[in-house]
Structure formats: C-alpha cells, structure tokens
Amino acid sequence: MDQISLSVDEFPKSWYNILPDLPKPLPPPKNPEDAPSRLESFPILKTALRQELSDQRWIPIPDELRELYLQAGRPRPLHRASRLERYLGTPARLYYKREDLSPTGSHKVNTALAQLYYAREEGFERVTTETGAGQWGSALSYASALMGLQCKVFFVRFAYDWKPDRTTLMKLYGADVHPSPSDHTECGRALLKEDPQHGGTLGTAISEAVEAASGREDTVYCLGSVLNHILIHQSVIGLETRKQFEMVDDWPDLMIGCLGGGSNFGGFMLPFVKDSLDGKRNTRFLAAQTEASANLVHGEYRYDYADHAENTPLIKGYTLGHKKGMPKVYAEGLRYHIAAPIMSLLRDEGVLDAVSYPLDERTVFQAGRTFMQTEGFLPAPESSYAIAAAIDEALRCKKTGEEKTIAFNISGHGFLDLFAYRKVLMGK
Amino acid sequence: MDQISLSVDEFPKSWYNILPDLPKPLPPPKNPEDAPSRLESFPILKTALRQELSDQRWIPIPDELRELYLQAGRPRPLHRASRLERYLGTPARLYYKREDLSPTGSHKVNTALAQLYYAREEGFERVTTETGAGQWGSALSYASALMGLQCKVFFVRFAYDWKPDRTTLMKLYGADVHPSPSDHTECGRALLKEDPQHGGTLGTAISEAVEAASGREDTVYCLGSVLNHILIHQSVIGLETRKQFEMVDDWPDLMIGCLGGGSNFGGFMLPFVKDSLDGKRNTRFLAAQTEASANLVHGEYRYDYADHAENTPLIKGYTLGHKKGMPKVYAEGLRYHIAAPIMSLLRDEGVLDAVSYPLDERTVFQAGRTFMQTEGFLPAPESSYAIAAAIDEALRCKKTGEEKTIAFNISGHGFLDLFAYRKVLMGK
Numbered sequence: 001m002d003q004i005s006l007s008v009d010e011f012p013k014s015w016y017n018i019l020p021d022l023p024k025p026l027p028p029p030k031n032p033e034d035a036p037s038r039l040e041s042f043p044i045l046k047t048a049l050r051q052e053l054s055d056q057r058w059i060p061i062p063d064e065l066r067e068l069y070l071q072a073g074r075p076r077p078l079h080r081a082s083r084l085e086r087y088l089g090t091p092a093r094l095y096y097k098r099e100d101l102s103p104t105g106s107h108k109v110n111t112a113l114a115q116l117y118y119a120r121e122e123g124f125e126r127v128t129t130e131t132g133a134g135q136w137g138s139a140l141s142y143a144s145a146l147m148g149l150q151c152k153v154f155f156v157r158f159a160y161d162w163k164p165d166r167t168t169l170m171k172l173y174g175a176d177v178h179p180s181p182s183d184h185t186e187c188g189r190a191l192l193k194e195d196p197q198h199g200g201t202l203g204t205a206i207s208e209a210v211e212a213a214s215g216r217e218d219t220v221y222c223l224g225s226v227l228n229h230i231l232i233h234q235s236v237i238g239l240e241t242r243k244q245f246e247m248v249d250d251w252p253d254l255m256i257g258c259l260g261g262g263s264n265f266g267g268f269m270l271p272f273v274k275d276s277l278d279g280k281r282n283t284r285f286l287a288a289q290t291e292a293s294a295n296l297v298h299g300e301y302r303y304d305y306a307d308h309a310e311n312t313p314l315i316k317g318y319t320l321g322h323k324k325g326m327p328k329v330y331a332e333g334l335r336y337h338i339a340a341p342i343m344s345l346l347r348d349e350g351v352l353d354a355v356s357y358p359l360d361e362r363t364v365f366q367a368g369r370t371f372m373q374t375e376g377f378l379p380a381p382e383s384s385y386a387i388a389a390a391i392d393e394a395l396r397c398k399k400t401g402e403e404k405t406i407a408f409n410i411s412g413h414g415f416l417d418l419f420a421y422r423k424v425l426m427g428k
Numbered sequence: 429m430d431q432i433s434l435s436v437d438e439f440p441k442s443w444y445n446i447l448p449d450l451p452k453p454l455p456p457p458k459n460p461e462d463a464p465s466r467l468e469s470f471p472i473l474k475t476a477l478r479q480e481l482s483d484q485r486w487i488p489i490p491d492e493l494r495e496l497y498l499q500a501g502r503p504r505p506l507h508r509a510s511r512l513e514r515y516l517g518t519p520a521r522l523y524y525k526r527e528d529l530s531p532t533g534s535h536k537v538n539t540a541l542a543q544l545y546y547a548r549e550e551g552f553e554r555v556t557t558e559t560g561a562g563q564w565g566s567a568l569s570y571a572s573a574l575m576g577l578q579c580k581v582f583f584v585r586f587a588y589d590w591k592p593d594r595t596t597l598m599k600l601y602g603a604d605v606h607p608s609p610s611d612h613t614e615c616g617r618a619l620l621k622e623d624p625q626h627g628g629t630l631g632t633a634i635s636e637a638v639e640a641a642s643g644r645e646d647t648v649y650c651l652g653s654v655l656n657h658i659l660i661h662q663s664v665i666g667l668e669t670r671k672q673f674e675m676v677d678d679w680p681d682l683m684i685g686c687l688g689g690g691s692n693f694g695g696f697m698l699p700f701v702k703d704s705l706d707g708k709r710n711t712r713f714l715a716a717q718t719e720a721s722a723n724l725v726h727g728e729y730r731y732d733y734a735d736h737a738e739n740t741p742l743i744k745g746y747t748l749g750h751k752k753g754m755p756k757v758y759a760e761g762l763r764y765h766i767a768a769p770i771m772s773l774l775r776d777e778g779v780l781d782a783v784s785y786p787l788d789e790r791t792v793f794q795a796g797r798t799f800m801q802t803e804g805f806l807p808a809p810e811s812s813y814a815i816a817a818a819i820d821e822a823l824r825c826k827k828t829g830e831e832k833t834i835a836f837n838i839s840g841h842g843f844l845d846l847f848a849y850r851k852v853l854m855g856k
Contacts, residue, residue, distance in 0.1 A: 001436055003498045008429055070431045071511070072804060073529075077501065083574070101501075101529060103804040105843065145801040146511070165846040169806065172797055172849055369600055373573040376500060376531040378597065415533065415843035418593035421600055 002082050004095075004244045006075040011066065014058040016235040018342060019228065021057065021274045023349050026228070026341055027316040028053070030303065038313040043213040043221045047118040051229035059232060065117045068146065072109055074236065076101050078244035078407075083374040085394070092397035093250065094390060095407045097241050097268060100377060104169070106412030107264045108139035108224055111233035115222045116143035126150040126219040128212040130180065130205030132159060132260075133333035133382065134166030135412055136224030141175035154180035154188075154208040158199035159332045165416050180205040187211055187309040202336050203322055207309030214311075225261030226306060226315070226340045234267025237409065242271055245407075252283050252407040254393060258385040259287035259296065259354070260333055262340030264411035265386075270342070273351060286393075287343070287354040288385035292329045294356035295320050295339045296347050304338055317344035327359055330420035331381040333412075355389055364388045365424045368414070380412035381420050430510050432523075432672045434503040439494065442486040444663040446770060447656065449485065449702045451777050454656070454769055455744040456481070458731065466741040471641040471649045475546040479657035487660060493545045496574065500537055502664065504529050506672035506835075511802040513822070520825035521678065522818060523835045525669050525696060528805060532597070534840030535692045536567035536652055539661035543650045544571035554578040554647040556640045558608065558633030560587060560688075561761035561810065562594030563840055564652030569603035582608035582616075582636040586627035587760045593844050608633040615639055615737040630764050631750055635737030642739075653689030654734060654743070654768045662695020665837065670699055673835075680711050680835040682821060686813040687715035687724065687782070688761055690768030692839035693814075698770070701779060715771070715782040716817035720757045722784035723748050723767045724775050732766055745772035755787055758848035759809040761840075783817055792816045793852045796842070808840035809848050 019026060029052075031037045051059060061069070081094035099107035119127055127149055131137030137153040144151035153175050160167060160179040167177045178184055180200045181191035185208040191198050198204070206223070213221035223230065245251050255272060257265025265287055275281035287296055299318035306312040308322060319338040320326070326335050339347070346352040357364050361381070368384030370391065371377070379387060390408040397404050414421065422428060447454060457480075459465045479487060489497070509522035527535035547555055555577055559565030565581040572579035581603050588595060588607040595605045606612055608628045609619035613636040619626050626632070634651070641649035651658065673679050683700060685693025693715055703709035715724055727746035734740040736750060747766040748754070754763050767775070774780040785792050789809070796812030798819065799805070807815060818836040825832050842849065850856060 001498060002495065003436055003501065005433075005436055007435065008431055008433055067430070070429060071507070073431065073505065073526075079499070083499070098501075103806075142804055146804055164850070165843075168846040168850045168854070169843075171854065172800055172806070172846075174801060372600060373602060376570055376574055378531075378600070413843075415593075415597075415841075416846075418596040418600075418844075422592070422596045426596070426599065 002080040004078040004248055006240060006243055008070050010243055011070060011075045012236055012239040014060050015232045016239055016271045017054055017057055017059055017232050018270045018273060020055050022345060023277060024345065026345055029313040029315050032314055041214065042313060043210065045115060045118050045220055046122055048115065048229040051232055052227060062117065065114060068113050069236065072103050072113065073101055075240045078241055081375055084371060087374045088391065088394050088398065090394040090398045091401055091403045092394045093405045094394060097237060097409045099237060099264065100379065100410045100413035104138040104142045105415065106135040106139065106380065107234060107237060107267060108136045109142065110236055110267065111224065111230045112139035112143035114233040116147040116149060119149055119220050120147045124149065124218060124220045127222045128152045128209040128219060129222045129224065130154045130202060130209045132156045132202040132335060134159060134163050135333055138166060138169050140222055141170040141173035144175065145173040151175040152212060153177045154182060154205040156180055156200040156202060156205050156332065158328060163416065180208050182208060185211040201308060201326060203308035206307035207311050210307065210311040225263040228342060230263050231266035231270060231340060231342055234263050235271055237267040238269060238271035241268065241407065250405055251281060253404045254284050254286060254406045256286045256288060256386050256389045256406065256408040258334055258382045258411060259289055259339065259343065260293065260336040262343040264409055266340055266343055268409040273346065276351065285352045286389055287352060288389035289354055289356040290329050290331055290334045290385065291356045291358050292327045293320060293335045293337060295337060296354035297356045301344060301348050306338060315341050317341045318347060329359060330361055330424060331385060333382040334385065357385060357388060361424050365421055367391050369425065377410065378414040379410050380414045381417050383410045383412055430508040432506040432676055434668060434671055436498050438671055439498060439503045440664055440667040442488050443660045444667055444699045445482055445485055445487055445660050446698045446701060448483050450773060451705060452773065454773055457741040457743050460742055463738065469642065470741060471638065473543060473546050473648055474550055476543065476657040479660055480655060490545065493542060496541050497664065500531050500541065501529055503668045506669055509803055512799060515802045516819065516822050516826065518822040518826045519829055519831045520822045521831065521833045522822060525665060525837045527665060527692065528807065528838045528841035532566040532570045533843065534563040534567065534808065535662060535665060535695060536564045537570065538664055538695065539652065539658045540567035540571035542661040544575040544577060547577060547648055548575045552577065552646060552648045555650045556580045556637040556647060557650045557652065558582045558630060558637045560584045560630040560763060562587060562591050563761055566594060566597050568650055569598040569601035572603065573601040579603040580640060581605045582610060582633040584608055584628040584630060584633050584760065586756060590847065591844065608636050610636060613639040629736060629754060631736035634735035635739050638735065638739040653691040656770060658691050659694035659698060659768060659770055662691050663699055665695040666697060666699035669696065669835065678833055679709060681832045682712050682714060682834045684714045684716060684814050684817045684834065684836040686762055686810045686839060687717055687767065687771065688721065688764040690771035692837055694768055694771055696837040701774065704779065713780045714817055715780060716813040717782055717784040718757050718759055718762045718813065719784045719786050720755045721748060721763045721765060723765060724782035725784045729772060729776050734766060743769050745769045746775060757787060758789055758852060759813060761810040762813065785813060785816060789852050793849055795819050797853065805838065806842040807838050808842045809845050811838045811840055
C-alpha cells in the first residue's frame with residue numbers, strides 16, 4: 001500500500017522543540033550595538049517569544065488548536081513513491097510527505113493556525129505579515145478568517161504582479177493585501193523614492209509588516225519562517241512522519257527538503273535529528289536551495305538582520321547579507337538571505353548538508369514534472385527543488401546499487417504556479 | 429472531532445451499481461430511427477459498455493485499480509461543518525465530503541482512473557475526450573500519464589480562453605489539448621464555417637472527441653459524466669460516505685450535490701437511494717443547478733442525443749434539447765443539456781428534487797466564500813452551488829427549528845477558478 005495514513009487519534013498532542021537536544025546552545029537573538037534596542041519593542045506574540053526561548057522538549061498543543069489542525073485535514077499522508085522508483089529504475093526506496101493537501105496549499109498553515117490562536121488569546125484584533133511566494137500570506141489570511149482577526153499582508157511586489165490569483169485568494173479570506181514596497185509605511189515610501197519600480201524582496205516586505213504593527217496595541221506581527229517557534233509549530237510534519245515510518249517498519253537514511261528560511265524542512269527533519277546525534281540512527285539531512293539565495297551554500301555564519309530596513313533583532317545564521325540583491329526565480333518562497341538559526345547551527349555542526357540548483361530552473365521544473373507524471377501530484381516550484389535533489393540521489397543509488405531510504409517533503413501544491421511551469425517548460 | 433476519516437483498509441472493494449435497485453427498469457440507449465446506427469460503431473470501451481448494462485449490484489474493483497485509488501489519496505474525509513453551522517446559527521447538522529482533495533482537484537479522477545485502466549487492458553494506446561470546465565480533461569490527462577496512454581482533449585473554446593492554467597496542467601501531464609470547435613474534425617470545421625468565433629459547448633466538444641476516435645483501432649473515446657458506468661465508478665464517494673455516517677452514528681435526512689450531467693451527485697447519493705426506496709430511511713435528495721442549463725428543472729423527459737452533432741446514441745433523460753444554446757456561466761462544469769438517465773429516472777419517480785440558481789452567480793459565489801471563511805476550503809464554482817443549496821436549507825431549519833442532517837459534496841477545489849471569483853465578487 002503506497003499511501004501511509006494515520007488516524008486523527010494519532011495526530012501529536014505536543015509539538016517538538018529541538019533546543020534542549022541541539023549539540024550546542026543556540027546563539028540567542030541580540031540587539032545591534034549601535035542602534036536602539038529591537039528586542040523589547042519587536043511587535044511579536046508573547047507566547048511566540050516564550051516558545052522561542054523555551055528549553056521544554058515537548059510543548060503541549062492546546063485542545064482547541066488541535067481541533068483546528070484536524071479540521072485543516074491533519075494528519076497528512078506519507079506516500080511511498082513506488083511509481084517514481086520504477087520510472088527511475090532505482091533500488092532506493094522513496095517516500096514523500098504531502099503538505100500540499102493543506103487548505104491553502106502549503107505547510108505554512110501549521111504555524112499560521114498556531115500564531116492566530118495565540119494572537120486571539122493575547123487579545124489582538126489584527127495581524128500583519130509579509131509574503132514572498134504568497135503561500136504564507138494565504139495561510140495567515142486563512143487562519144485569520146477562522147479566528148475572526150483582521151489580516152494585513154505585504155506581498156513582494158514582483159510576485160504580486162505575477163500572481164493575481166494569490167491576491168484574490170487572500171482577499172476572499174478577508175485580508176488586506178498591499179504590494180511591497182508600498183506607500184503605507186515609512187520604509188516602503190523610502191524604497192519607492194529610491195526606485196519607484198522597486199520589485200521588493202522578503203526582507204523589504206518584513207520591514208513594512210513590522211513597521212505596520214509597531215506601536216499599535218491591537219496589532220501584532222507574525223512571521224512565516226526562520227524563528228524557533230515557527231519550527232516548533234511545523235514539527236507536526238516530522239512527528240507524523242516518524243509514526244508513518246514506524247508503521248511500515250522502515251526509516252529514512254536521507255531526508256530532503258527545500259530551504260529558503262527553513263520552516264518546511266525544519267518541521268520535517270528536526271524530529272529525526274536527535275536519533276542521529278545519539279548514534280541510534282544514521283539519518284542524514286540535505287537542504288535543496290536555489291542559487292538565487294543559497295544561504296547555506298554560499299553564506300557566512302554570523303549575526304545579521306532578518307529584514308532589509310534593520311527593524312528586526314539580529315539573529316545568528318548562514319546569511320548572504322541583509323542588503324543583498326537576489327535574482328528573481330519562480331521559486332520565490334526560497335528566496336531569502338538568511339537561514340533559520342537552528343538550521344544554520346546544524347549546518348555548522350555538519351549535521352545538515354546543502355545543495356543548490358541553477359537560476360535557470362528548467363532541471364528543477366522538469367523534476368517536478370517527472371514527479372507529476374509518475375505520482376500524479378502537481379508540486380509547488382519550491383517543492384520541486386526537493387524532488388530534484390531526491391531524484392539526483394535516487395539516480396546515484398542506481399549507479400551504486402544502494403538500497404537507501406530517501407524521504408522528501410512536498411511543501412505545497414503548484415495549482416497557483418502553473419504560469420511558472422508554462423514559462424519555464426513551455427517558454428510562454 | 430470534525431474530520432471523519434477512514435483508513436485505507438476501509439476503501440470499498442466493489443463499486444455499487446444501482447440498476448437492479450431502481451424502482452423501474454432504466455430505458456436503454458437506442459439508435460435514431462432515421463439515421464445510421466450509433467450503438468455498434470460508438471467508439472467506447474467494451475468494459476464500459478458491459479458495466480453500462482450490468483444487472484450486478486456489486487462490481488469488484490480490480491486490485492491494481494484499487495491501489496491506484498489509494499495512491500490518489502482515497503478514502504477522502506467527510507467533515508462535520510461545525511464552524512459553518514455556528515456561523516449560520518442553524519440547528520441543522522451539516523456535513524461535507526471532500527472530493528476537492530483529488531490529485532487534479534475534482535471527483536472526475538474516480539472514473540478517469542477506471543476508464544484508463546480498462547483502456548490499457550483492452551489494448552488501446554490513445555484516448556480522446558471533451559472537457560468543459562477543464563476538470564474532466566485534467567483528470568483524464570492525469571490518468572493517461574499514470575497508465576502510459578496518450579490523451580487528446582477537446583476543450584470548449586470559451587473556457588479554454590478563460591483558463592490557460594487548465595491547459596498547462598493537462599499539457600504537463602502530457603496531453604494534446606485543442607480548443608473546440610477545432611479544425612481537427614469534420615464537425616469542428618463545419619461549426620467554425622458557420623461561426624469562426626464559435627465559443628463551443630460540451631455538446632460540440634463531445635462531437636469532436638467521438639469523431640477523433642471513430643474508426644481508429646488504437647483509439648477509444650472516454651466520457652466524463654452522464655452514462656451509467658461513470659456513475660458506477662463514482663459510487664466510491666457515496667460508499668465511503670455511508671461508512672463515515674455509520675462511524676458517527678448519524679444519517680443524512682437530505683443529500684445535496686451540484687448537477688450538470690450528474691456524475692458527482694450520482695456517485696455521492698446513489699448508494700443511499702435503496703434505503704429510501706425500501707422505507708428503511710427517509711433520506712431526500714436535492715440537485716443544485718444553474719439556470720443556464722437546469723435540465724432537471726426546465727427539461728423534458730425524453731430521448732435525445734448526448735452531443736450537438738448527433739454522433740452519439742439516443743439516451744433518455746431530462747433534456748433542454750441537444751441544439752439548445754446555453755448562456756455562459758463560470759460554473760461551466762454544470763452547463764450541459766441532458767441529465768444522466770439514472771438521475772432523470774429518479775427525478776421522474778419523485779426521488780430526486782432539483783433547484784436552480786440565477787445566471788448572475790453572485791449568491792452562489794458568496795455562499796462559496798462563506799464556506800471558505802468558516803470551513804477554510806476554497807470550493808470550485810460548481811461545488812458552490814451545492815453549498816448555496818445547503819446554506820438555504822440550513823437557514824430554513826433555523827426558522828423551523830428542525831435538527832435536520834444535511835450532507836453535501838464538495839466536488840472540487842477552486843484554485844484554478846480564482847479569476848471567476850475575482851470577476852463575480854470583486855468585479856474585475
């Protein structure tokens with residue numbers, strides 16, 4: 001049976017927090033030395049901040065939130081990719097996790113629901129955020145609709161222009177959506193003054209979203225990736241996957257995920273890391289990146305801002321520099337200058353490997369298409385990076401004859417990215 | 429728990445065929461009196477023809493095909509719509525079935541996989557078909573990719589022009605896609621000669637697809653709705669739903685589905701009909717239609733062609749006439765002149781009721797949006813008709829205080845129909 005499903009009773013009751021299990025203490029966020037404090041004034045959820053620094057390994061999921069996860073269709077299946085294996089003629093066993101089945105089409109819903117639940121608990125009426133590919137903005141709009149809060153989204157301008165359907169989706173959920181840089185914030189206006197055609201980056205959009213929440217008591221800023229509490233919320237992916245591998249009496253030798261900030265891959269792999277660190281298992285981990293922003297491949301491991309305008313605290317991670325211009329790619333969800341502190345530490349410790357794919361995305365999109373024609377599901381462009389890396393590894397196994405177990409995460413579906421497949425594979 | 433899930437072991441081992449359980453024998457397809465025979469030369473699957481006339485109540489699903497259903501993610505959850513109930517303030521209990529979770533986004537995959545399985549078994553190398561909304565063409569393209577056959581799709585021209593992403597999806601699976609009327613067939617050329625701007629209808633596209641398969645030994649024509657064998661394949665929806673209602677110890681008083689030809693609603697409701705006919709249960713059935721083609725509301729119950737060019741046998745059903753011009757609506761999947769013979773007989777016997785919604789689709793789209801903002805899932809425009817009817821009924825229960833159990837089918841998702849929501853609800 002290729003579909004490995006869990007019953008609703010098997011959905012985890014707690015999130016997993018890797019902080020106490022890391023090989024070294026995680027360098028904490030800090031204030032810039034020559035600028036006003038960020039840590040005190042950063043308009044983030046109190047619960048998120050508490051989880052960010054928590055040394056508790058297991059963090060209970062509140063009952064009502066657990067119901068919302070189930071309502072959103074969790075647990076999600078793990079699939080054995082038998083058809084892809086046969087097509088490739090590989091002795092490797094391939095498995096993929098289906099986060100594409102989420103209501104808005106990506107894993108982002110896992111933290112959006114949690115953040116909106118806490119936002120309501122903490123008495124906020126409004127949330128602000130940025131979005132690059134549009135997946136995070138959609139997820140937060142969805143969660144806001146379900147929890148009855150207002151949502152304002154700053155959408156990286158060039159992706160906004162590419163993706164009118166993403167904007168419609170967010171607006172149908174009731175969100176306010178602005179292309180970023182916008183004239184709604186000081187930093188947006190400054191960027192537009194420099195360049196009225198500014199295409200925006202995730203870094204500029206974060207700056208605007210933070211500014212729009214700052215100093216407003218009813219408003220809180222929600223981030224979609226990078227920070228620890230987000231990786232904690234995403235751990236439901238990997239916790240389910242562990243149970244699913246136990247069910248079929250197999251275990252991944254290699255886990256693969258695409259990585260921009262690190263939330264889908266973190267959620268998928270982190271619950272497997274301790275077993276490798278303890279020597280109980282030999283699982284290896286591989287991040288698939290775009291050359292446009294291969295922070296784990298070309299970055300330096302140091303403190304940097306999470307945004308363009310230096311509104312955030314400094315975090316320690318593999319970074320390309322927060323002012324770095326990055327070429328446009330269709331996998332916009334992977335285009336970010338700094339990797340999550342946790343993922344960066346694991347990279348620095350040699351636990352996590354990384355590979356990057358060229359700016360011309362043909363190979364990656366073709367891998368997505370091969371997956372689609374064999375397994376049947378249309379992956380998001382971002383997820384196609386994980387697929388490309390899995391196929392590369394499976395073909396390596398074909399040469400060596402190795403019967404490796406490879407697991408990869410389908411972070412989202414591509415129904416709103418068909419224009420990108422059309423451009424890259426059909427040239428129009 | 430609002431999500432009612434089945435394990436893969438609970439997926440049915442046989443399809444249900446209602447023919448032996450109908451209150452009267454179903455009038456068979458017949459040849460036109462004054463034209464050449466259609467029945468012998470109609471380029472359809474032998475297995476489909478056998479199933480079409482079968483008096484076997486249970487038809488075993490071949491093992492390999494059953495695996496493909498599981499691979500496509502079946503069984504699919506039934507959800508209690510608690511959040512929508514609270515929003516409406518209704519004492520009714522609402523449930524919806526999630527066919528939107530299919531690989532190509534609609535229930536059509538249930539018969540596409542079956543037809544392609546048999547096409548390969550019967551030695552065909554190529555299939556042809558028509559598509560209106562694009563849901564059926566996508567499903568057949570997907571199934572063709574999985575079974576290694578070629579697929580040629582005639583896509584109703586005005587929907588083809590609206591929906592470049594649908595065409596891309598089909599092409600990514602490897603299908604040939606032509607706007608219909610096309611210059612690839614005699615009947616297509618004739619229609620274009622009459623009117624070079626001909627927008628097409630499902631009826632004209634069927635004519636082309638039948639012609640493209642006729643007289644070619646390696647090619648077979650596959651239809652996506654209306655015929656008995658298709659309703660048999662779709663019965664997996666209702667068979668799962670029965671088990672899910674048993675699990676929660678509830679039973680529908682009213683089942684609702686949108687209806688153009690009748691395949692999603694037939695698949696959903698037919699496994700429940702015998703209990704009502706036998707007096708064991710009091711379940712009623714309601715079809716939600718568009719005024720553009722409300723065949724069950726305004727049609728006559730008589731023999732008619734299934735296509736525009738009179739290439740098909742005559743079937744008996746509620747019809748608006750096979751030459752009838754029908755206004756364009758965004759719920760293109762409901763725009764067809766004749767209802768399935770089985771659904772029509774049940775309508776004629778008073779088992780099935782029907783309601784139609786106006787050409788201005790605002791009410792229906794607004795119902796879809798209400799569903800989306802409460803339950804979180806973006807429905808296809810077609811599915812929003814079922815939602816609108818369910819909401820109307822739930823509000824009726826609010827007035828009367830009736831604690832009715834209402835079940836409706838979400839036949840597909842709306843990720844490829846956001847332009848339609850934008851036009852209808854946002855006016856651009």
